[in-house]
Amino acid sequence: MSEQQNQHLPSYLDPDNPGPWGVFLEQVDRVTPYLGALREWVDTLKHPERSLIVDIPVRMDDGSIAHFEGYRVQHSLSRGPGKGGVRYHQDVTLSEVMALSAWMSVKTAVVGLPFGGGKGGVRVDPRQHSAAEMERITRRYINEISSIIGVDKDIPGPDVNTNAQTMAWMMDAYSARAGSAQPGIVTGKPIPLGGSLGRVEATGRGVFITGVAAAKDAGINLAGARVSIQGFGNVGGTAARLFTEVGAKVVAVQDHTGSIADPEGLDVEALLQHVKQTGGVGGAANTTAISAEAFWSVETDILIPAALEGQITRKNADSIQARIIVEGANGPTRPEADDILNSKGIVVVPDVLANAGGVTVSYFEWVQNTSNFYWSVEEINERLEKIMLDAYHALTATAKEHDVSLRTAAFITACTRLLEARQLRGV
The missing domain is CATH 3.40.50.10860 (Leucine Dehydrogenase, chain A, domain 1)
Structure with missing residues (x-):
């Protein structure tokens, strides 16, 4: 982190370990030059x-x-x-x-x-x-x-x-x-209390939708494509199942109980059952245990970090051997790691798009609660796919226009929309 960027950190943040909020502030600083006249409002994003x-x-x-x-x-x-x-x-x-x-x-x-x-x-x-x-x-x-x-x-x-x-x-x-x-006070409720069909798997499905689109752009044939996943809960597990349904193979998985791998492809359904019974992937039958560090260097086409924030850092980014990273977790990649991944030519589909399937179907649930009219799961998934793909294609166009990464393109798009609203509402 540069000295100039350090100046933007609140006094209570350690510049050498700024934490998640410090990471967000740096992300805003990186996108500020692209905001034009809206730059005068940018500090509202930092408070x-x-x-x-x-x-x-x-x-x-x-x-x-x-x-x-x-x-x-x-x-x-x-x-x-x-x-x-x-x-x-x-x-x-x-x-x-x-x-x-x-x-x-x-x-x-x-x-x-x-x-x-x-x-x-x-x-x-x-x-x-x-x-x-x-x-x-x-x-x-x-x-x-x-x-x-x-x-x-x-x-x-x-x-x-x-x-x-x-x-x-x-x-x-x-x-x-x-x-x-x-019922509209929360989303993600049980179906009998007004929950939406398709909500449970929505985040993982969104990861899958954007991952498929990114793979297509990168010329990756999903039949036989290798996928590695960190975190095998609702998000990672759903993404794993959907990718295997289109012919990809999950070659490595890591969670808090251990890291496992199989270059020929893990049995995802058996692994999902093992996790359901034991709470983690560690000790799953017919798998090879690997170290936590080795997980990041597994040769793969698509890497999906779907655990907690701050997992990809300057310490492990250089060892990653993936063509695409699709962020299922919130904030899994530190800014300095982003720079390393970009220099290696690895495409990162950022969290603010890749895992937006959950909040999108939560929006559907909120709308259904408000209108007291409920949709089928087919309608939910169709609407979700359209929103996710429209957003993905808009970001790729912005990235090409400015010659920037998808993450920077996402922040250009989002910060512009947020600051336009702030400007129009006034102080």
């Missing part, structure tokens, strides 16, 4: 509109009282209500949630949804708590942030370690306060 930190006191199963720290950040509401998930993780920080909310602003703008960016988190390890304790944590969290969320204000959804059941608890807690059913 979230609202950041809320809450204490969550909860009675544990053993009768004791424990306190958890929760967050809800609304980065930009200029283009519509905030939209973004809530993650439960023991390492959640305000910097992380701020960055995730900002990337949601960019993501919804890239695909043209009438939303702004929001994100939430609770610093808790769900593996250390019972379902009853997690329900109480969830309900108290919603109670504490209820003043800033709403169907037309900010709509939470699922993220890391939260799911349809979590959303059901959130919806019920908010509805109890409102005095009436409010």
